[in-house]
Amino acid sequence: MGNIEFGSSSPTEGVIEMSPRRNLLPFVRWVPLALVPLLLLASNFPDQYQVPLWYWSAALAAAVVFLMGGRWPLPVSLALSALAVPMFLAHAWGLSELVPYLGAAGLAEVAMRSRRSAPVIVASGWWTVAVLWGIAAGESSTFWRPATAVETLAVVGLPLLFGLYLRAQRRLAATYRARAADADMRRLEDSARARLAERAALARELHDLVAHHMASIVLRIGVAQHVVAEADPRVRSVLDDVHATASGALDDIRRLLVALRDPSPGEVASVEADAVSTEIAAAIERTRATGITVDAEVDTDLGELDTIGRLTLLRVVQESLTNVMKHADPDQPVTVSVVREHDGVIASVVSRLDDPSGAVDPAGHGLTGMAERVALAGGTLAVGAEDGSWSVRAGLTFSDSERGR
Template structure:
């Protein structure tokens, strides 16, 4: 595995490298009584090293500044390795080209460095082909950094594509593992559970005349096994269809807290919310608790997106019809486009939990936009398909 933090540390160190190398190059070009690097060259060179540090944040601006600093350095009679310092502008050009796909930025940086090379070298040749030599040098000094930057950008894009493909492969592997787990549960656990329920039912009929207390115990065991089988069925559906979301465990106490938080967000957005929340939600299983929470969050999110803030929002969670009813009534605008993924996902979640969901104008609430969901306390006697 690639250590991204180590990679970033190396890039940070490379930013500081010119500031360390420039004094070394200038000192190496200094010979007592023969040649000394001019003071203004020292100033320009060290300034270029400091400016280069900001290239990670402002690559184009740094490229332009380094190109401008390169002009007087190129026109200075530098001796030895000190003459390499102005070409820090070429490095900045490589950095710009490698970082962006915007050709306007690449063109500006390239033009700036090309102008710097031309202005810095023009008039320095004494032969008759001085101008041609200047153009050849400019083409080489500009073309090579441009090509190198394009190459590095291509390598970066290739690495990004490989990373994305790797993530997609991992996602497909996880989906295959979920499907394999679902098949294993279906073939082993669910079939055994169904067999247990059948045998308990038979035992109940056999001993029904013997002892009523035993019959009561067997009926309770059968009901518990049926509820467990229903939970397994819904877990299998969630494993087979990851688009419905991950199966998470939510405590009953956490549901009330999260519902209050969702109502607080809606009120903070400027909506007047009249809430009626039944805190007795102990009859819901893990899937139903998670479904209730997601339905509440999605409904209130839609309220904040589409509803009229001048119309109070009526929100309630109550026990009714052998289950839990979630109802959100607001002054929302009816959508002219087909339902989005939000409502479709809400309906799928409700059906997965054995409940129902209706969305639309309600005559019961004077034509207000209403989201109404019903979730069972428990799903008993549901056979595994």
């Protein structure tokens, strides 16, 4: 298989916060309930005209029904139109004549809130019938005049256009809010990427300037120990102490590099081997939850891997399974293997490509970061495609101190 080998040789600042505007619509809904009785009272004139009791009942019922328009706009609009018909036929006098036109407000709300055309058409048709019925009851001989069409268009068309205008404004405001939220998210993501890039650059600098030199010092002290094997025991004791100190410093530097590479190393860096196995099992279950069949063989005995090795092993498996969910054929099984060998652990993830003609880009950020992790842990990584399959294979060796236990 044509593998690509990776060896071991080498806050929310600037976010604009917008305070939400207070929604006055619930308070506006109570206006008819307070205004309708005043209109009816103002239409009462002793010895001339008294608003009938049934008209009071219908008007107050319309005001109460109007309160529920926010939850059921279409049924409320139909109910208001139905209540308007007897009030149109009553030949009311004075300000009480305005009460039936709550139906126009109901139509406007349907046009504002409905996302589909059907509710708007139904509400418009029913309100038009109510208006025409009221006009015909007033003077049937003049019903067919052009004034009837003008009045109907005004009473039906204006609320309809007003509601459609409000709906367009609401959608425009929602679009602007979504764009603002998307811009804030992109700004946060750019800031996070910049911080991660800076951490990665610092990790590389430390690796190039310090880790290689420390590794060379440890190697040379080891050579010196063999050269002066017959020297004074006190000399060998000093060399052993220097070798142990340098080895510990090198391990600390590698842990620092992992911390710089990982924005949240505390989640896994300090866990035990069995916890890493649990995390790997959880990653496998998340993959299975997407409908992909995963055949897994995970060795729970990883105790001889050091902290960096365990963290690297987990990240390699997680990144590989993430790529599986993105690029693999969901109808084909995936094989995950994490097994011990005599001097280390071998992890492999093999999957079928969803598009056999196009493999995962080996220069992608995921594989590049995976390779750097494995290199820092002193392991090897091989990735490649063959016969429509994609394979990721990482080898991590036990540290000298752990191997000798």
